[in-house]
Amino acid sequence: MHNTDAQTILAFSPTVRGARSNGILLVTIDNPPVNALSADVRAGLMAALGHAAADEAIAGLVVTGAGKTFVGGADIREFGKPPVEPNLPAVIAALESASKPVIAAINGAALGGGLEVALACHARIAAKSASLGLPEVTLGLVPGAGGTQRLPRLIGALPALDMIAGGKPVDAATALRTGLVDAIADGQLLETAISHALELSGKPLRRTGLLKVAVPDPAAFEVAAKKIRDRARGRLAPVEATRLVQLAATVDLETGLAEERATFLRLRDSDQSAALRHAFFAERGAGKVTHLKDVDPRPLSVIGIAGTGLMGCGIAVATLSAGYRVVALDQTPEAAAKGGERIAGLIRQSVASGRLSDAAASEQLSRLNVTADISDLAAADMVIEAVFDDFDVKVALFRSLDAVVRPDAILVTNTSYLDPDAIAAQTVRPERVVGLHFFSPAHVMRLIEVVRCARTDDDVLSTALAFARKLKKIPVVCGVCEGFVGNRIFSAYRSEAERLLEEGALPQDIDRAMEAYGFPMGLFAVYDMAGLEIAWARRKRQAAARDPAAPYFEIPDRLCEAGRFGAKSGRGWYVYEDGKRRVDPQVDAMIDAYRVEKGFVPRAIGDDEIMERLLASMAREGEALLAQGIADSPDDIDVVMIHGYGFPAHHGGPMFAARRG
Ligand code: COA
Secondary structure: OOOEOOOOOEEEEOOEEEEEEOOEEEEEEOOOOOOOOOHHHHHHHHHHHHHHHHOOOOOEEEEEEOOOEEEOOOOHHHOOOOOOOOOHHHHHHHHHHOOOOEEEEEOOEEEOHHHHHHHHOOEEEEEOOOEEEOHHHHHOOOOOOOHHHHHHHHHOHHHHHHHHHHOOOEEHHHHHHHOOOOEEEOOOHHHHHHHHHHHHOOOOOOOHHHOOOOOOOHHHHHHHHHHHHHHOOOOOHHHHHHHHHHHHOOOOHHHHHHHHHHHHHHHHOOHHHHHHHHHHHHHHHOOOOHHHOOOOOOOOOEEEEEOOOHHHHHHHHHHHHOOOEEEEEOOOHHHHHHHHHHHHHHHHHHHHOOOOOHHHHHHHHHOEEEEOOHHHHHHOOEEEEOOOOOHHHHHHHHHHHHHHOOOOOEEEEOOOOOOHHHHHHOOOOHHHEEEEEEOOOOOOOOEEEEEOOOOOOHHHHHHHHHHHHHOOOEEEEEOOOOOHHHHHHHHHHHHHHHHHHHHOOOHHHHHHHHHHHOOOOOHHHHHHHHOOHHHHHHHHHHHHHOOOOOOOOOHHHHHHHOOOOEHHHOEOOOEEEOOEEEOOHHHHHHHHHHHHHHOOOOOOOOHHHHHHHHHHHHHHHHHHHHHOOOEOOHHHHHHHHHHHHOOOHHHOOHHHHHHHO
16 A cells, blocks of 8 residues: 555545545545435535645545445436536536546446546546446436547447447446556556556646547448437437437537537436336335345255256256356256256357356356256255146145255245145145246346245245345245236236237237337237247146136137247247248238127227227236235336336336326
8 A cells, every 4th residue: 555644534525535645635435325426425526626626735636436336326316306516517527627637446336427427537447346337328318427428539439339328337348448447456446546646647637528539430330320229119318329429429528518418407307217217216126025124034055946947947047147056856867967958058158148258157067966866955955946837746846845855945936827825735834935936038037026925934035035136136026816916917918908909909000009119029929939839738728617608819729720839830920931020911810700700890999099008907907916915016016017028117117107197
């Protein structure tokens, strides 16, 4: 460490402090949990700059964050409240124009306003673990304090467009490659930054705002811009971000900043941003159960997974990547070996796509044991079943597990449609049974419905939640009912879509309306992609138990009877040629004939009515789930629909959309 001057800690504000080190003022932002740039952080930074300017003995400044974050961005909770001076653009202008060098020592995430602060500094030194990004588009915003104008000046318009319109942070190594940071510190971040400040002292400073934008190849920029516009699906922010980055290359800084600020303020007050902010906080609130606050989760290290089909393998991959040991069980040594290969194959895909190193993949696989011998599960702290969704199959498995696992081991069912209370009741210790409803593919999808059974112990539930979080998933607690939260709502709007077909809409009309609203795919296109045969087989199994008087929509059965099983078979609700989906007049004719047969008189139904009715059906079912105590809050329902069913986050979720009117 450098010589530390008389260690007086200066309080520039309640959340910004300073200390002198070797003639450099070390400014630390300490505003837990993420050092957001709230009013007193902004005031503190101004005070620190003023202090440094007034004191001749100070040669420069280093700005850093306390804890594991540099600065997580503007304080999102301040949006919608009356503005408090100084605003962020003013702080940033003061940083950039400071006469003494200001170095950003980026100790962790520098996001949004945090990166804008760093961009205004005269150099940036990053810790290896730093991440840097402008994620505003994910909140329906554009950067509002110079990000769209300074980032292109520092790293060029195309890489800047990628970061701003995509919203994804980059790691320190990438940031060094693009010129976003000047150096990566090897462990000694503050010392390196302080030396750098001393080196720059008295020299001409590089002010990002005064740099020229590297003029991109206009054709390449337009290709990238078009891709962003095509993928926006109604979202305003990425399109505006593209426009602003383009502007940076053509106008002076002041004009660019003014346009950026005006756009930021307009978007901040938009419905889309309100919806995305709601989704942000709803996601972070999910899985927080008040009465479990003081219930410690149990430690887990060995996880058993029974069943190595697609679901079991996906769960195994997620569990291995979270650092657990996994014992994966299947019925025969051949099936287990096949499961092991499938798990290894999924992990290899991550290596191929650059998300995982070879060494990390080998390390993960070294924690995997595949077996056909159930007694190998004796070591498990928790066993997750992912076998065929049939009551007798699951109960037989749980009974065998009862005889093998420790009395305190947790038993998890991944059922989608069966009653987990009924399964638990067949076991010796129902209080250790809990549901974890993963979505497929389980190593990719972030949502997990954590099903609180009637007799689940609190610490079992708390452990299931902690496990889901360790897997970097989003856990939403729900009670027991058929389909839990997500599939209940899905069934409700699927029924509404079927009514719409009977009344005169066609599958392509419904899909078009949903896609225009922002769903990545319409309902019928999704059916085709997933394949129609599994649901058909289930309906046939359940046919005997169905009330013959209840309304029953027969088209899906008729499609399957005609050999139309979806995209894989080339035909389903649509027809597929060369991988392209096309409307099939045969399906239209089939629906027409069905309407005639059942006495429906078709009418024209507009896209607005389609969407209004689908949304209303989701919200109605959501209210029923709340009234029945299956879902704990409307926010939880929104999280389930956004992360499990492609509901567009920029509408906030069905409950948010309905309540906003
Ligand atoms: N403003 C206000 N609160 C914020 C915030 C922000 N910019 N960023 C995070 N928080 C809050 C979260 O709501 C959460 O609060 P809670 O504990 O009451 O639920 C808490 O900080 C921790 O956030 P979390 O995301 O759970 O922590 P993490 O360590 O996993 O991730 C970040 C930290 C900074 C990477 C992440 O919070 C993030 O991406 N934040 C948003 C960044 C952003 O979009 N900035 C641009 C704003 S315009």
